[in-house]
Amino acid sequence: DYVITGQKMWITNSLQADWMCLLVNTGDGPAHRNKSLVMVPMDRPGIEKARKIRKIGMHSSDTGLIHFDEVRVPQRYRIGEEGQGFIYQMQQFQEERLWCAASSLLPMEECIAETVQWAQERRMFGATLADQQWVQFKLAELQTEVEALRALTYRACDLHVQGQDVLTLASMAKLKAGRLTREVADTCLQFWGGMGFTLENRVSRLYRDGRLGSIGGGADEVMLGILAKTLGIAKRPPR
Structure with a gap:
């Protein structure tokens, strides 16, 4: 058996899960060769679901702090070869980052569309908000950026399905998606004015939920670090 002791934080849905896929030493x-992926039943003795983490967004998905105190797990619950867990996790990250980019497209589209409708209805000083050229140009620019992200994401997914390495493209798509979501939500919320600052407004939800896009699955800075290495700007660590 493996005997697991330690704690894990920021574990999505861990308070409801029956199993956890755990990366353990x-x-x-070396750090990238001493880890394995192990499936851990959450009803094992020694597992404590310590608390639910209160977040500013993503309230539909619980995130928990989990303690492990000498939790015994059969070695047959290991995924793949021992010591290859870090490699497996890095490979999985490519699909997760593509998902992050793909799943951001529709919320941004809907946010822009609802803001366009609002701007056409909101009257001020004898005209609508949509009559302001600045508003027209900014929303047009944001929609163009969304379509550019879609093209990048689709290309990366297509190459991934073909079995090609998409480390660079997936990192670019993840980086762009996180930053663009923040820009779309912030700009649209500003156009909504006070109504955008209410919890009943879906734009405000994207403003809160979308902020995770630049943190979860690899922060923007991690994506930039990967891209700097693939471009040959930054030095790779010695093996």
């Missing part, structure tokens, strides 16, 4: 070698 199973050796004493």
Whole structure:
């Protein structure tokens, strides 16, 4: 058996999960070669679901702090080869980052569309908000950026399905999606004025939920670090 002791934080849906896919240290070698992926039943003795983390957004998905105190798990619950967990996790990150980019497209489209409708209805000083050229140009620019992200994401997904390495494109798409979501939500909320600052407004939800896009699955700075290495600007660590 493996005997697991420690804690995990920021675990999505961990308060309801029956199983957890856990990246654990199973050796004493280098950090990228001493880890394994293990499926851990959440009803094992020694597991404590310590608390639910209160977040500013993504309220439909619980995030928990989990403690492990000498939790015994059979080695047959390991995924793949021992010591290859870090490699497996990095490979999985490519699909997760593509998902992050793809799943951001529709919320941004809907946010822009609802803001266009609002701008056409909101009257001020004898005209509508949509009559302001600045508003027209900014919403047109944001929609163009969304379509550019869609093209990048679709290309990366297509190459991934073909079995090609999409480390660079997936990192670019993840970076762009997180930053563009923030820009779309912030700009549209501003156009809504006080109504945008209410919880009943879907634009305000994207403003809160979308902020995670530049943090979860690899922060913007991690994506930039990867891109700097693939471009040959930053030095790669010695193996």
